[in-house]
Amino acid sequence: MAITLELAINAIIAGLLLGGFYAAVTVGVTISFGMLDIVNIAHPAFIMLGSFVAYTLNSMFGLDPVLIGVAMAPLFFLLGMAVYQVYYYAFERRGEESIQGLAFFFGLLFVGEVGLILVFGVDYRFVEAPYIGSSLHFGFVDLPLRMLIPFVVSLLMVALLQLSFGRSFIGRAILAVSQDRLALQLMAANPTRIKRIAFGISIATASVAGALLIIIQPVEPSIGRDYIGRIFAICVLGGMTSFPGMVAGAMLIGVVESLTATFYGPSWAPAVAFGFLLLTLAARPAGILGR
Amino acid sequence: MSTGKFWIVSFAAAAALLLLTRWQIQNEYFYFAAYVVLQYVVLATAWNILGGYTGYTNFGTAAFFAFGAYTAVVLHKLTSVPVPAMILAAGAVSGLLGFGMGYLTLRLKGVFFAIATLALAIVAQTLIVNWDYVGGSRGIYIIRPQQAPLFGGYIEYLYSLMLLLSWLSVALARTIERSRLGLGLAAIRDDEQAAEASGVPTLRLKLVATTLSGALMGMAGAPLPYYVTYLDPTSSFNLSYAVNAVAMPLIGGMTSWIGPLIGAVLLGTIQQVATVTISSALNLLIVGLLLIGFVIVAPNGIVGLVQARRRSGRRRWRSR
Amino acid sequence: MAEPLTAASAPPLLEANRLAKHFGGFVALDNIDLAVAEGERLGLIGPNGSGKSTLVNCLCGTLRHDDGTILFAGRRLDGVPAYRRTRLGLARSFQLPRPFRTMSLVDNLRIPLLYSVNARPGARLHQAAIDERCLQLLDEVGLADKARRLPRDLTQVEMRKLELARAVASAPRLLFADEAMAGLSPSEVEEILGVLFRLNETGITIVLIEHIMRAVMSFSTRLVVLVAGHKIADGEPQEAMRNPEVERAYLGE
Numbered sequence: 001m002a003i004t005l006e007l008a009i010n011a012i013i014a015g016l017l018l019g020g021f022y023a024a025v026t027v028g029v030t031i032s033f034g035m036l037d038i039v040n041i042a043h044p045a046f047i048m049l050g051s052f053v054a055y056t057l058n059s060m061f062g063l064d065p066v067l068i069g070v071a072m073a074p075l076f077f078l079l080g081m082a083v084y085q086v087y088y089y090a091f092e093r094r095g096e097e098s099i100q101g102l103a104f105f106f107g108l109l110f111v112g113e114v115g116l117i118l119v120f121g122v123d124y125r126f127v128e129a130p131y132i133g134s135s136l137h138f139g140f141v142d143l144p145l146r147m148l149i150p151f152v153v154s155l156l157m158v159a160l161l162q163l164s165f166g167r168s169f170i171g172r173a174i175l176a177v178s179q180d181r182l183a184l185q186l187m188a189a190n191p192t193r194i195k196r197i198a199f200g201i202s203i204a205t206a207s208v209a210g211a212l213l214i215i216i217q218p219v220e221p222s223i224g225r226d227y228i229g230r231i232f233a234i235c236v237l238g239g240m241t242s243f244p245g246m247v248a249g250a251m252l253i254g255v256v257e258s259l260t261a262t263f264y265g266p267s268w269a270p271a272v273a274f275g276f277l278l279l280t281l282a283a284r285p286a287g288i289l290g291r
Numbered sequence: 292m293s294t295g296k297f298w299i300v301s302f303a304a305a306a307a308l309l310l311l312t313r314w315q316i317q318n319e320y321f322y323f324a325a326y327v328v329l330q331y332v333v334l335a336t337a338w339n340i341l342g343g344y345t346g347y348t349n350f351g352t353a354a355f356f357a358f359g360a361y362t363a364v365v366l367h368k369l370t371s372v373p374v375p376a377m378i379l380a381a382g383a384v385s386g387l388l389g390f391g392m393g394y395l396t397l398r399l400k401g402v403f404f405a406i407a408t409l410a411l412a413i414v415a416q417t418l419i420v421n422w423d424y425v426g427g428s429r430g431i432y433i434i435r436p437q438q439a440p441l442f443g444g445y446i447e448y449l450y451s452l453m454l455l456l457s458w459l460s461v462a463l464a465r466t467i468e469r470s471r472l473g474l475g476l477a478a479i480r481d482d483e484q485a486a487e488a489s490g491v492p493t494l495r496l497k498l499v500a501t502t503l504s505g506a507l508m509g510m511a512g513a514p515l516p517y518y519v520t521y522l523d524p525t526s527s528f529n530l531s532y533a534v535n536a537v538a539m540p541l542i543g544g545m546t547s548w549i550g551p552l553i554g555a556v557l558l559g560t561i562q563q564v565a566t567v568t569i570s571s572a573l574n575l576l577i578v579g580l581l582l583i584g585f586v587i588v589a590p591n592g593i594v595g596l597v598q599a600r601r602r603s604g605r606r607r608w609r610s611r
Numbered sequence: 612m613a614e615p616l617t618a619a620s621a622p623p624l625l626e627a628n629r630l631a632k633h634f635g636g637f638v639a640l641d642n643i644d645l646a647v648a649e650g651e652r653l654g655l656i657g658p659n660g661s662g663k664s665t666l667v668n669c670l671c672g673t674l675r676h677d678d679g680t681i682l683f684a685g686r687r688l689d690g691v692p693a694y695r696r697t698r699l700g701l702a703r704s705f706q707l708p709r710p711f712r713t714m715s716l717v718d719n720l721r722i723p724l725l726y727s728v729n730a731r732p733g734a735r736l737h738q739a740a741i742d743e744r745c746l747q748l749l750d751e752v753g754l755a756d757k758a759r760r761l762p763r764d765l766t767q768v769e770m771r772k773l774e775l776a777r778a779v780a781s782a783p784r785l786l787f788a789d790e791a792m793a794g795l796s797p798s799e800v801e802e803i804l805g806v807l808f809r810l811n812e813t814g815i816t817i818v819l820i821e822h823i824m825r826a827v828m829s830f831s832t833r834l835v836v837l838v839a840g841h842k843i844a845d846g847e848p849q850e851a852m853r854n855p856e857v858e859r860a861y862l863g864e
Contacts, residue, residue: 008298039402041409090587099348099545103537103586106350110534111579117572225530229410236403267428271417274410281407282395342795471725474714481711484673488705490697490781492725546713 006140011262012255021216023247024154024209025227026201026234027161033232034240035178036195036202042105043231044224045112046076046203050210051219052116053288058127065127066125066153069211080203083108084196104122109224118222124218132215140201150212155247155272162199162243174198178241180200194203233277294469295501300464305458309451322450324517328559329453330511333464335539335551336460337507341500342537343545344473346480347535351392351412352536355385357527358415359512364425367433372454372513373440381408381513382506388415389505393498395567416528430523433516449514460507465547467503476500508536535559538582541580544594553593622791624649624816625670625701625785632662632669633720633755641840647818652811654831654848655820658860661837663820664706667787672696673704684784698727702783706790710762710769716773717758720745720780724838736767744812752776752806768799775806785816792823797832800826828852836860 023045032040053072054065091101104220131145165171173194213219237249253273261269292300295590310327334352341347359381366372366380390434398405414430420428438447467473475496516522535558543554565574590595623646632640639662645817647653656664668674670681672693680753681688684699691699702723724744729735736744750773757764765773771791778786788807804826811817821827827834827848834851836844838860844851851857853858 014440039405041406086587099342099346099541100586100590102348102402102405103541104583106534106537107579109581111576111583112529114572114576118576122480166313179603222530226413229406229413232406233410236406261539265421268417268419271414274413274417277410278407281399290609389650474718474722475726477713478711481713485709485711485777486702486707486722487672487693488671488697489723489724489777490692490728490730492692494692526824 008135008259008260010140011258013141013143014147014262015258017143017151017253017254018216018258019251020145020151020154020247021209021212022230022234022250022254023158024212026149026231026238026246026250027087027158027243027244028205028209028229029235030238030241030243031161031174031198031202032245033157034235035174036198036245037178038084038195038199039100039102040105040199040231041228042108042112042203042243043206044200044227045109046079046206047210047213047227048116048219048224049112050198050207051214051271052210052221053207054211055120055125055127055219056213058129062128064129064148065211065215066102066208069208072211073207076207077200077204080200081196083203084199088192088196101282109228113221113224119220122222124220125214126218129215129216134251137166138252140272146215150215153208158243158247161205165243170197229270229274229277233273233280236277237280295468296328297465299459301462305454309336311456313447313451319444319446322444322446324560324563326450326514326555327563329450329457330515331535331539331555331559332457332552333460333511334451334508334536335543335555336457337465337504337511338536339540339548339551340464340467340476340507340544343482343540343547344468344476344551345497345500346483347397347401347497348498348537349408349461349501349504350405350533350537351408351415352508353528353530353532354412354415355388355407355508355550356512356515356532357419357524358388359509359514360522360527361419361425362509363416363429363513363516364433365517368424371436374449374462374517378452378510378513381509383509385501385509385512386506388504388509389501390498392505393501397516412528412533412577416524419528420524426523428454430521431516433520433522435517435520441535445517448586449518452514453456455573456510460549461552463503463507465552468548472496472499481582531578534575534578534582535562538578540592541590542581542585542592546591547594550592550594557593612789617706621642621649623647623682626682627666627670628680628682628683630666630669630676632665632676634675634679638840640676642668643787643837643840643842645835645842645845647816649784649816650814651816652807652830652832653816653818654834655818655837656824656827656834660839661839662840664789665840666837667703667789667818667820671701671787685755694726697723697781697783698730700782700784701780701787702727702785703787703789704774704782704789705779708762708774708794710765710770710773710777711853712762714750714762715759717742717745717752718779719762719773720748722798723781725779733864742753749774751809753802766800768795771795771803772806775803775810779815783815785818786810787818787820789820790822791819792826804830855862 029040029043032038050069052069057063057068058065087101087104090104133148134145135143136143136148149271165175177191177194234246234253236247238246251274254273256276257269260272306337334356338349338352341349362375362381362384366377392408396404399407419425426429441448441451452592465487475491478489478491479493481494483493515527537552539558540551542558543552558563558581562574562578565577585592620742625647627645630643643666655663655823669676672691683696683699686699699809711722718743719818721741724736724741744851746758748753749758752775754769754772754776762770762773775788775791792803795803800823806831807819807830819827819830831848832846833846834848836851836857844854
């Protein structure tokens with residue numbers, strides 16, 4: 001009995017740590033999909049790109065992955081703006097956002113994955129850092145640093161975004177755009193420029209998230225697929241536009257996945273998250289915290 | 292051309308193609324490649340019933356396809372059943388899956404529906420991975436029967452079946468397109484709320500579309516175990532099925548039965564050639580790039596380009 | 612102007628009792644009672660945000676109402692999906708025209724004919740009869756010469772006419788004309804008004820939701836005024852407009 005309880009508590013804690021990381025993975029989509037209504041299902045591809053960039057720089061120069069993730073974020077920001085430009089000219093301007101937009105991002109997701117395979121091959125890659133491998137121990141509770149560090153960095157990033165969106169001009173403009181596009185247009189503000197910046201920010205987060213991912217586990221290009229459903233599950237669960245809601249959703253999914261993996265085996269974990277998503281969508285399209 | 296006539300004419304064309312190829316072509320590899328292309332004709336056509344006709348994007352094609360394949364595996368293990376029977380059974384299973392998925396997800400706005408289909412594909416894959424009877428994650432080996440029911444080798448037999456299935460799905464798609472059902476689906480695609488306000492039972496029609504689409508995809512998957520002789524979840528649930536099922540109708544043209552056919556033949560052939568001459572990874576890259584390219588430049592596909600040229604030609608003629 | 616075909620003792624064609632609808636904390640409709648007599652021309656007015664569209668959406672089935680009952684021709688509509696209400700004879704046109712973009716005008720009208728008229732018990736219209744009826748309807752709104760064209764080739768007012776024609780194609784007993792004249796020029800407003808009068812003369816009960824007061828006053832045999840989810844007036848148009856609450860709502864504080 002005691003063993004099971006210990007196991008459960010460790011599983012829950014691992015789940016919370018994982019959930020914190022999932023928040024980093026999802027925050028970009030909360031911005032692009034929740035706030036801007038752009039269905040960027042290719043987000044995992046950008047995260048994988050972030051992971052492989054971290055791997056490359058880490059293996060070549062021995063730089064710390066978190067540092068790489070943050071340092072490369074501006075480049076990803078520019079990439080995001082470029083992608084948005086294409087998206088805008090091809091779809092948003094014409095008003096044909098639905099199937100074609102989805103297909104565009106789907107294609108991007110696929111091209112991203114295959115592109116990475118062509119460059120890096122299908123082998124697992126990992127990064128080296130002094131904290132990977134060691135853990136903190138509190139009684140029977142294990143806190144592996146390779147999970148704890150991403151957890152902390154992730155929540156810091158989300159908190160930073162939450163604060164800056166609430167305080168800065170750009171942040172508030174993005175919130176305004178997400179709430180009333182028409183009003184903004186009528187006021188002659190340029191939503192396109194604001195959306196471009198917002199999308200850039202969303203992709204910049206992928207740089208950090210990718211670096212965190214490769215700290216947690218070795219990666220290979222097709223891992224991105226596992227994250228598509230996870231990301232949108234968390235986004236929907238969190239009520240689409242709310243950062244705190246998204247974090248809560250991420251924690252929930254993380255814990256449920258962790259418990260499932262511990263007690264039923266890791267091969268069942270993906271189904272749980274996605275099953276969650278399906279049930280949530282079926283019952284409450286507005287998410288657990290509502291819109 | 293009336294519907295009845297089309298069924299006959301297309302059957303004649305398919306039969307002629309079958310006889311011609313079986314008679315003239317001895318190269319085994321042709322039948323291996325052609326099987327895959329024809330399989331995509333069915334998948335693309337099936338996808339388009341829900342995607343192009345009704346406007347609902349399904350990213351979970353692999354789930355229906357793989358469930359069809361695994362239905363055949365189960366039947367193969369239980370008893371010896373001829374492949375056509377497996378095809379029918381697979382259609383029933385995947386049709387049911389389509390119905391279930393539709394019931395769960397069709398109340399969702401288009402985008403959420405697409406995401407839900409992705410989620411469904413993962414759930415379906417996880418179920419198979421954890422089902423040891425069909426091999427689980429290790430996969431399963433299937434031994435082809437000694438004799439093919441008709442003359443010729445076994446691959447030629449599977450090719451013939453897939454050709455028949457292609458004909459069936461294309462003729463069915465065209466029939467739907469020109470029918471009352473097709474008009475209702477188009478109304479749903481154009482404006483679901485307005486369709487509902489005009490008396491169209493939108494949920495019911497959407498369920499018909501998902502069930503039919505799923506069933507055809509399952510049927511396309513049924514002969515797969517005998518084709519590959521080794522089946523595992525990673526390959527049968529491969530995302531490339533989803534991408535191709537979206538890319539082929541989009542590149543061919545989503546509003547007509549001929550679009551998926553063109554897209555599948557074109558893209559399928561390119562991929563078969565590229566896999567042999569370049570590499571399989573690069574050929575997937577080509578599909579992805581073509582998809583992105585077409586969606587930006589020619590969102591109505593090849594059919595759309597042809598229609599646009601015809602219309603501008605007519606306008607130029609009229610303004611003379 | 613034709614007289615409405617009501618007898619004082621005839622039951623209302625459409626009845627809403629204590630209808631309520633809220634979105635989260637916001638109350639859009641608060642205990643609305645409404646009765647529409649067969650053949651009458653009811654005007655429904657109110658400032659923006661008063662709940663007019665919500666009311667129409669609830670009555671037509673686009674939105675599910677939270678409380679109260681709806682009766683149409685004596686039959687309860689609670690929980691009945693929108694498409695079935697249309698088949699029962701309750702039709703609406705949309706505020707912003709929503710034609711089926713990829714279809715010709717004829718095909719746009721074919722949908723309600725195939726899915727509403729032909730879905731009712733009794734004789735089905737066959738292909739030729741349907742085509743004929745489509746052209747007839749287009750002719751009645753003056754769009755016969757554009758029958759084979761796509762909606763994107765239409766002008767604003769033509770789109771409004773198509774919208775009405777499509778609603779009429781389902782052979783309704785009651786039609787909600789939801790702001791069919793917004794943004795039109797005075798002569799175009801007259802055109803649409805003329806269409807609506809003609810429809811009413813053929814026996815269709817019409818509920819006109821509008822902001823253009825001149826049109827509403829000349830059209831309606833009865834007026835209902837909605838403000839912030841409440842019905843504040845219901846009766847003869849001139850009388851309703853003289854109601855002090857209505858004056859306040861429209862002329863401002």
